[in-house]
Amino acid sequence: MTRDKGSAKGREVVERSGAAAPMGDGSRRGGAGGDTKHIGVNLLWLVPGVVGGSEEYTIRTLMGLAEQGGNDLEVTVFCLRSFVDAHPEVADAFPMVTLPLTGREKSMRLAAESSWLGYQSRHHDLDLMHHAGGIMPPLRGAPGVLTIHDLQPFVMPEHFSPVKRNFSRIAVPRSARAARLVLTPSEFTRQSVIDVLETAPEDVVVVPHGVAPTPDGSTPADELAARYDLDRPYFVFPAITYPHKNHLLLVRALASVPDALLVLTGGAAQLEDEIMAEAQRLEVAGRVRRPGRVPRVDLDGLLDGATALLFPSLFEGFGAPVLEAMSRGCPVVAADTTALPEVVGDAGILLPPDEPEEWSRVMADLLENPDRRRELAAAGRRRAATFTWGRSADALRAAYQRALDREPA
Amino acid sequence: MVAVPRVAVTLEQCWHAVPGGTATSAIAATGALDRRDDLSLVGVSARHSSPPPEPWVPPIATRAIGLPRLALYESWHVLRRPGVESATGPVDVIWVTGGAVPPRTVPMVVTVHDLAFLHRPEHFTAKGRRFFRQALDLTRHDADLVLCPSQVTADDCAAHGFDETRLRVVPWGVDQRRAEPEEIRSVLAHRHLDRPYVLSVGTAEPRKNLAAVFAAFARLDRDDVDLVVVGPSGWGDDVAALAGSVPRDRVHLLGFLPAHELPALYAGAATFCYPSLFEGFGLPVLEAMAQGTPVVTSVGTSMVEVAGDTARLVEPTDHEALTEALAALLDDPDEAQRMGEAGRRRAAGFTWDDTAALMASALHEVAA
Numbered sequence: 001m002t003r004d005k006g007s008a009k010g011r012e013v014v015e016r017s018g019a020a021a022p023m024g025d026g027s028r029r030g031g032a033g034g035d036t037k038h039i040g041v042n043l044l045w046l047v048p049g050v051v052g053g054s055e056e057y058t059i060r061t062l063m064g065l066a067e068q069g070g071n072d073l074e075v076t077v078f079c080l081r082s083f084v085d086a087h088p089e090v091a092d093a094f095p096m097v098t099l100p101l102t103g104r105e106k107s108m109r110l111a112a113e114s115s116w117l118g119y120q121s122r123h124h125d126l127d128l129m130h131h132a133g134g135i136m137p138p139l140r141g142a143p144g145v146l147t148i149h150d151l152q153p154f155v156m157p158e159h160f161s162p163v164k165r166n167f168s169r170i171a172v173p174r175s176a177r178a179a180r181l182v183l184t185p186s187e188f189t190r191q192s193v194i195d196v197l198e199t200a201p202e203d204v205v206v207v208p209h210g211v212a213p214t215p216d217g218s219t220p221a222d223e224l225a226a227r228y229d230l231d232r233p234y235f236v237f238p239a240i241t242y243p244h245k246n247h248l249l250l251v252r253a254l255a256s257v258p259d260a261l262l263v264l265t266g267g268a269a270q271l272e273d274e275i276m277a278e279a280q281r282l283e284v285a286g287r288v289r290r291p292g293r294v295p296r297v298d299l300d301g302l303l304d305g306a307t308a309l310l311f312p313s314l315f316e317g318f319g320a321p322v323l324e325a326m327s328r329g330c331p332v333v334a335a336d337t338t339a340l341p342e343v344v345g346d347a348g349i350l351l352p353p354d355e356p357e358e359w360s361r362v363m364a365d366l367l368e369n370p371d372r373r374r375e376l377a378a379a380g381r382r383r384a385a386t387f388t389w390g391r392s393a394d395a396l397r398a399a400y401q402r403a404l405d406r407e408p409a
Numbered sequence: 410m411v412a413v414p415r416v417a418v419t420l421e422q423c424w425h426a427v428p429g430g431t432a433t434s435a436i437a438a439t440g441a442l443d444r445r446d447d448l449s450l451v452g453v454s455a456r457h458s459s460p461p462p463e464p465w466v467p468p469i470a471t472r473a474i475g476l477p478r479l480a481l482y483e484s485w486h487v488l489r490r491p492g493v494e495s496a497t498g499p500v501d502v503i504w505v506t507g508g509a510v511p512p513r514t515v516p517m518v519v520t521v522h523d524l525a526f527l528h529r530p531e532h533f534t535a536k537g538r539r540f541f542r543q544a545l546d547l548t549r550h551d552a553d554l555v556l557c558p559s560q561v562t563a564d565d566c567a568a569h570g571f572d573e574t575r576l577r578v579v580p581w582g583v584d585q586r587r588a589e590p591e592e593i594r595s596v597l598a599h600r601h602l603d604r605p606y607v608l609s610v611g612t613a614e615p616r617k618n619l620a621a622v623f624a625a626f627a628r629l630d631r632d633d634v635d636l637v638v639v640g641p642s643g644w645g646d647d648v649a650a651l652a653g654s655v656p657r658d659r660v661h662l663l664g665f666l667p668a669h670e671l672p673a674l675y676a677g678a679a680t681f682c683y684p685s686l687f688e689g690f691g692l693p694v695l696e697a698m699a700q701g702t703p704v705v706t707s708v709g710t711s712m713v714e715v716a717g718d719t720a721r722l723v724e725p726t727d728h729e730a731l732t733e734a735l736a737a738l739l740d741d742p743d744e745a746q747r748m749g750e751a752g753r754r755r756a757a758g759f760t761w762d763d764t765a766a767l768m769a770s771a772l773h774e775v776a777a
Contacts, residue, residue: 100766107717107758108580110560112767115577118554119770122777138573161718162708170564178573 036074037127037404040142042117043079044099044109045133048086052240053320054149057185057209058132059087064210064393066093073400078120080105097124113137128180128404136175145403146179147207148172150317150339151192152244159244173197180403183207183396185318188339207396209318209343210389211327218300227298228289233367234261236306236330238299238321239313241272246312246335246353248278253359255282260307260367263289265299303330307373308366311335312353319343323387326380331373333362347383348376413447414501414776417493420452421478422508423465427612427641430692431522432465434558434581435506440468441582441765448769451497453511455481464668472496482509486543502776504768509540510547516775519552520579521545523689523711524565525616532616545569553775556768558690559711577771580715582761583695587753588676596673600663606635607735608678608702610671610693611685618707618725620651621684625731627654634739639674641665675700680738680745683712684725691715695759698752703745705734715759719751 041062046055065075077090081098082105084091097120099105099112114137121129126142136146153160153168160168176182176197182204184190190204224230239245247264248271254262262284264275279285294302303309309325311334316322319340325332332348334340341350351358366373418439422432443450452471455478460466474481474496484490492514493503503511505519526533526541533541548555549571556579557563563576588596597603607626611617619638626636636659638648652660666674675681681697683706691712697704698716706712708722716722721738723730738745 101758101760101763102766103582103585103760103763104754104758107755108763108767111578111580114563115556115579115767116770118577119774119777122774138576140574162722163713163718166709166713 036071037400038074038076038124039400040121040124040126040129041075041077041094042113042129042131042136043077043083043133044113044117045135046079046083047106047109048080048082051133053318054133054185056320057149057318058147059090060210060212060389061207061392061396062090063093064389065396068390068393068397073397076124076126078117080109110135114139128400130400131175131179134175135171136178138174138178143180143403144178145181145183145399146175147183147185148176148189148193149185150189150315151196152315152317154196155192156244156315159242179203180406181205181399183399185209186339187342189317205395205399205402207399208392209320209323209387210392211320211323211384211387212389213327217297218304219295219298221301221305224298224301224305228263228291228302230261230263230289230305232259232261232287233307234263234289234302234305235308235310235363236263236265236299236302236325237310237312238265239311240266241269241275243271244313244315245271246314247271247275249312249353249356249359250310251275251279251282251284251288252356253363254279254284254287256357256360257363257367260363261287261289262310263291263302263306265291265294265302267293300328303328306330308333308363308376310359310363311340312351312359313340314338314353316340316343322348323384327384327387329377329381331366331376332380333359333366345383347379413449414772415449415451415499416442416502416504416772417497417500418442418450418452418469419454419493419503419505419508419511420467420469420471421454421481422506423461423467424454424457424478425508428461428465429612430690431507431520433692434522434690435520436465436468437582437761438764438768439506441761442768443469444762445765445769448772451500453493453496482540485509485511486540486547502772504772505548505552508544510544510551513551513553516553517551518554518556518771518775519548520556520558521548521562521566521689522558523562523687524569525687525689527569528565529616529687532614554771556771559714561711561714562689577767579764579767579771580759581690581692581695582759582764583692583699583756584672585699585757585760586672588672588700593673593677596670597677600637600661600670600674602635602637602661602677604635605633605679605739606637606661606677607680607682607739608637608639608674608697609682610639611683612640616686618684618686619648621725621728621731622682623651623653623655623660624728625682625684625735626660628728628732629735629739631736631739632659634679635659635661637661637663637674637678639663639666639671671696672700675702678702680705680735682731682735683707684723684731685710685712686725688712694720695756698756699759701749701753703738703748704752705731705738716752717755719748719755721748 075094077094077096118139121142129142129144132147134148136144157165176199193199193204194201279288303325308331316339322343334344335353336350450469452467452469454471454473456473489512493511503517555576567573609622675697681702681704688711694712694715704720706720707725721734723734
């Protein structure tokens with residue numbers, strides 16, 4: 001993967017603003033002749049901790065590529081300094097070139113995707129640049145492939161600020177047109193790209209999500225029970241309180257399911273107050289636990305002990321939490337919309353996201369029926385086992401190859 | 410010592426009668442670029458008997474080509490000579506910061522601030538339009554890379570036939586120093602500002618839409634707030650006449666102010682009102698944000714890229730919407746404070762050093 005294993009690995013090529021030359025060091029492709037192709041991965045959009053599921057997806061896919069080894073591809077990552085701090089494992093696997101800005105990185109990073117990256121692309125003599133965050137600046141030299149994680153700003157514009165909406169409306173279609181190949185995490189997003197952006201179907205390929213093998217060391221049940229006040233059977237919904245996540249449906253469904261708790265993990269957003277007010281109004285607030293963001297080990301433990309994961313979201317470009325729950329043997333009940341049906345398949349229960357009575361009925365049924373829960377758990381594990389990061393990396397590698405082989409239009 | 414590319418920087422607009430934003434940005438960016446050690450810079454100007462007035466003095470050594478400005482501009486645009494090297498000696502790259510476009514004797518990077526003259530030709534004189542048209546055509550044809558301060562301008566260039574892959578967005582920066590409380594008190598006292606005020610700035614020209622500022626202020630109809638307007642007189646708009654409908658004792662027309670007073674004036678304002686119809690960037694918006702002052706500005710312009718979600722965005726020709734936005738901030742100090750803080754955090758990412766870093770990328774890209 002990387003040039004001469006050992007020396008190239010783990011090196012961070014930092015381009016300092018005051019350096020005598022902005023070249024960092026000799027990371028220009030020197031002897032990488034033969035059939036080795038040099039791919040740049042543009043992660044300037046990836047501000048750690050704020051971009052949602054696309055962060056995990058991007059990193060795990062790249063790590064899958066690194067783990068496969070091989071010397072047909074040489075990958076250099078272009079990113080923010082904060083990304084290197086947040087993901088040392090990526091910095092360990094690939095040469096990293098960080099944006100040499102001294103101010104707050106977020107304000108100028110979009111501009112840097114044209115100017116700074118334009119120079120880097122030329123300087124590193126890239127064969128291909130993978131713009132992994134939905135936007136692709138028009139640059140000279142290296143052709144681009146583009147990952148579009150979802151088209152929510154097009155499908156549900158009301159959930160976005162006018163600024164974000166207008167930006168997406170212009171930048172995303174232009175990026176898709178300029179790319180040799182568009183990559184999506186799901187067939188659902190692939191179809192959206194074809195339908196909304198009118199990209200040719202043969203130019204849009206799925207690079208699926210994977211799920212890591214269940215890690216050891218989730219928080220024990222008794223500890224969780226004490227920490228989150230779990231004195232009854234409970235359902236889990238891990239999601240930031242964005243409108244499209246549809247928390248209100250679960251609060252309403254809970255009203256008809258006595259003697260169960262609803263544990264809502266994840267950060268606060270626009271609908272936070274409204275959700276809690278609805279819980280008060282329906283007199284279920286005493287059965288809603290709202291711990292906010294919880295550590296990964298706690299969430300894993302919560303999934304292990306939950307009656308089911310409920311996922312009524314109205315829009316998912318993929319829906320990674322559903323896959324993670326399945327891989328841990330937690331029964332899944334999800335909305336029958338967007339990408340969720342293709343992730344859940346027949347290994348969980350799919351329900352309309354606007355019918356709380358249906359959700360109440362299924363929740364009550366699962367509470368009473370341990371056999372049904374065991375059945376779903378086993379089906380979920382089987383299905384999740386087919387989503388490996390190695391498979392994602394294979395798809396990514398094949399996409400790179402296809403883009404490289406393609407003659408420019 | 411590693412040989413670094415030598416860059417000729419055109420700085421003639423520092424000598425213009427109303428140097429304006431293109432000179433301000435060129436001076437600040439050149440100064441920041443000169444602090445780097447991966448490039449060596451030399452300025453280029455027309456023939457002059459003296460340096461420009463104090464705020465417009467170029468921050469680097471400048472060599473003059475032996476022609477007065479009009480002759481030089483005409484010669485560059487029509488005859489495509491003389492090359493900058495006749496003044497600077499050998500260089501590796503030319504950076505045109507604005508104004509006329511010299512012949513491309515070596516790889517050339519050109520800053521295009523905006524294409525206002527195409528969109529609002531009525532805001533320009535016939536002579537101005539002809540000059541900008543020539544400069545644009547030469548840039549489109551000869552520039553290796555074109556630097557735009559905003560995506561709006563880059564998109565505009567692409568729409569006017571520029572090769573997209575040669576467009577690079579390099580936003581301007583802003584001085585990050587916040588005015589001290591004592592400094593604010595002193596400047597406000599000096600300017601006789603003893604009541605809360607709405608601030609607007611800009612050369613008095615139609616594009617800046619000062620008429621809307623006065624109209625909105627008149628509609629506000631509040632006797633507890635003043636209006637302060639800063640900026641040199643330009644052409645086409647008589648500021649005093651625009652202010653006609655507003656009571657004299659409530660409006661402070663301060664004219665051109667020394668740069669060192671501006672941070673305090675921004676910081677002291679209750680809100681900053683900037684309904685400009687068209688900008689390549691919108692530096693005043695960033696200057697207000699840097700002082701933590703909440704901003705009301707125009708939707709659908711480059712100001713949106715500068716302010717992001719931290720400003721109130723209105724249709725600049727909708728006087729009622731402008732009035733409402735101002736009233737909302739004046740009536741809700743908590744919201745005004747929150748917006749001001751959000752703006753200040755965002756402005757912290759726009760430093761001239763970072764502008765220079767992105768510019769250096771472009772200069773190295775063509776020097777390679």
